[in-house]
Amino acid sequence: MKALKYCIAAGLFALGTANSASGLDKAAEALYQRHCAACHGAQRLGGIGPALLPQNLSRLRKKAALEVIGQGRPLTQMPAFSGQLDDAELDALADFIYQPPAEEPNWGLADIRASHVVHHPKGSLGDKPVFEADLQNLFIVVEQGDHHATLLDGDSFEPIYRFQTRYALHGGPKYSSDGRYVFFASRDGWISKFDIYNLKVVAEIRAGINTRNAAVSFNNKYVAVGNYLPHSLVLLSADDLSPLAVLPMTDGAGNSSRVSAVYTAPPRESFIVALKDIPQILEIPYGHIAPDNPRVKRIKLEDYLDDFFFNQEYSVVMGASRPAGSEVSESAVSGRVIDLDSGRKLADLAIPGMPHLGSGISWRYGDTTVMATPNLNSGAVSIIDMQDWQVLKTLETEGPGFFMRSHDQSPYAWVDVFFGPNRDKVHVFDKQSLELVKTLAPVPGKTAAHVEFTRDGRYALLSIWDVDGAVIVYDAQSLEEVKRIPMSKPSGKYNVYNKTHYEAGTSH
Numbered sequence: 001m002k003a004l005k006y007c008i009a010a011g012l013f014a015l016g017t018a019n020s021a022s023g024l025d026k027a028a029e030a031l032y033q034r035h036c037a038a039c040h041g042a043q044r045l046g047g048i049g050p051a052l053l054p055q056n057l058s059r060l061r062k063k064a065a066l067e068v069i070g071q072g073r074p075l076t077q078m079p080a081f082s083g084q085l086d087d088a089e090l091d092a093l094a095d096f097i098y099q100p101p102a103e104e105p106n107w108g109l110a111d112i113r114a115s116h117v118v119h120h121p122k123g124s125l126g127d128k129p130v131f132e133a134d135l136q137n138l139f140i141v142v143e144q145g146d147h148h149a150t151l152l153d154g155d156s157f158e159p160i161y162r163f164q165t166r167y168a169l170h171g172g173p174k175y176s177s178d179g180r181y182v183f184f185a186s187r188d189g190w191i192s193k194f195d196i197y198n199l200k201v202v203a204e205i206r207a208g209i210n211t212r213n214a215a216v217s218f219n220n221k222y223v224a225v226g227n228y229l230p231h232s233l234v235l236l237s238a239d240d241l242s243p244l245a246v247l248p249m250t251d252g253a254g255n256s257s258r259v260s261a262v263y264t265a266p267p268r269e270s271f272i273v274a275l276k277d278i279p280q281i282l283e284i285p286y287g288h289i290a291p292d293n294p295r296v297k298r299i300k301l302e303d304y305l306d307d308f309f310f311n312q313e314y315s316v317v318m319g320a321s322r323p324a325g326s327e328v329s330e331s332a333v334s335g336r337v338i339d340l341d342s343g344r345k346l347a348d349l350a351i352p353g354m355p356h357l358g359s360g361i362s363w364r365y366g367d368t369t370v371m372a373t374p375n376l377n378s379g380a381v382s383i384i385d386m387q388d389w390q391v392l393k394t395l396e397t398e399g400p401g402f403f404m405r406s407h408d409q410s411p412y413a414w415v416d417v418f419f420g421p422n423r424d425k426v427h428v429f430d431k432q433s434l435e436l437v438k439t440l441a442p443v444p445g446k447t448a449a450h451v452e453f454t455r456d457g458r459y460a461l462l463s464i465w466d467v468d469g470a471v472i473v474y475d476a477q478s479l480e481e482v483k484r485i486p487m488s489k490p491s492g493k494y495n496v497y498n499k500t501h502y503e504a505g506t507s508h
């Protein structure tokens with residue numbers, strides 16, 4: 001009875017506010033404050049444990065959350081509560097963390113600034129690497145299983161160093177142009193700057209509550225962070241991560257938007273921002289960032305575009321179009337091609353389903369350049385002629401793919417099957433004949449995904465995306481396995497040279 005009364009009170013209270021808090025169960029809230037807040041934060045923004053807000057938990061099913069709360073997570077600080085709470089209480093807690101809070105949490109400049117930690121000020125560490133290796137042929141491998149990253153020697157394929165990262169990295173680490181530093185973004189908004197030469201985290205800051213990704217300017221001066229929560233883009237100094245500006249993502253007419261992703265566009269000397277809820281592309285020239293009032297250029301679009309692929313010159317962007325409030329495009333037109341200088345639409349992309357343009361790659365084909373994109377909801381790779389934006393060929397795969405990769409020095413393009421019963425397979429296509437060369441299934445039953453090449457393109461590294469997983473090294477020519485390196489749910493891997501030279505065969 002008591003709980004019911006509280007619910008009604010909360011519901012009435014919510015009538016007067018913008019956010020619906022009617023679902024918030026006061027009894028569950030009290031349980032949360034008593035048992036969880038010490039680690040997950042009074043406002044669920046995180047602490048020792050991750051943030052527990054619906055946006056942050058979007059990849060965790062409620063059933064899985066219930067199991068974590070009851071059983072805990074072995075080998076972590078997350079305790080098991082099944083001994084002290086009954087089933088109804090556990091249920092109520094699992095429901096509670098998927099409810100939006102009564103008031104949308106804010107994370108402004110003052111909060112960001114207060115979270116800033118400089119572990120090693122600039123100049124306090126040596127400029128000579130503490131290990132020996134080809135510094136341009138290093139990989140960072142993100143291991144999601146236990147929130148670590150491994151620095152891998154790209155010649156010997158021996159791990160050089162393994163270190164803990166923030167909880168749930170998101171969006172791919174980014175290198176400074178000389179390859180000395182790497183910047184990580186986490187789901188909960190933490191940005192970490194890691195000095196590869198000294199194997200140390202030098203600075204950290206929390207730039208948001210729920211973050212999509214970070215980008216580093218090509219002049220190594222700025223880091224831009226795109227957030228889902230709050231609706232902001234945050235600009236940091238790449239030196240020590242101190243905050244420079246928080247840009248609310250609004251359209252000027254009272255609407256605000258989540259940031260889908262922020263990209264760096266080296267030839268344009270700007271950041272490009274893809275928005276989820278406003279039909280615009282934003283461009284922020286590096287030169288206009290200092291002192292504190294960045295100028296933002298807006299390209300107005302006919303529909304919502306995100307998941308960008310740029311041509312090598314960064315004059316043209318391809319974006320996936322999705323109707324507002326939907327993740328999947330129903331129409332035959334699933335993408336647009338936009339000229340970034342004029343803001344004009346150059347073409348519609350007629351690709352059925354949901355192309356994953358952001359992991360597209362491009363290469364020379366005859367007298368034109370083509371781009372290839374996997375599809376998130378059908379077993380197809382679309383090859384598009386970048387002169388007339390027509391689909392040149394559709395390659396059939398054994399299921400929807402996520403990542404695609406190649407290298408200038410390799411005749412082959414690799415695409416994984418990420419979803420469905422054939423998740424353990426990876427296809428290798430010939431870039432000139434556009435025919436299937438080989439289908440690999442290195443560990444039956446375990447997802448094989450995400451390929452990255454060595455600097456010279458001679459080897460391709462593939463992840464076995466499992467807690468008991470591995471990175472498998474293939475000879476990129478013979479397609480024979482060379483080595484298996486055990487890892488904990490390795491996801492992306494990032495080669496210093498390929499990433500800092502904007503290799504056409506790798507997503508940027």
Ligand code: HEC
Binds near residue numbers: 037040079094
């Ligand atoms: C002593 C600290 C601590 C307490 C108390 C605690 N947690 Fe946790 N919790 C953690 C840590 C640390 C993790 C991350 C574990 C890992 O590395 O996978 C976690 C993870 C979780 C996750 C998984 C989140 C994700 O994104 O995968 C959920 C759900 C969760 N906790 C819920 C709760 C609830 C509900 C309570 C209270 C009943 C609670 N926790 C109490 C420390 C704590």
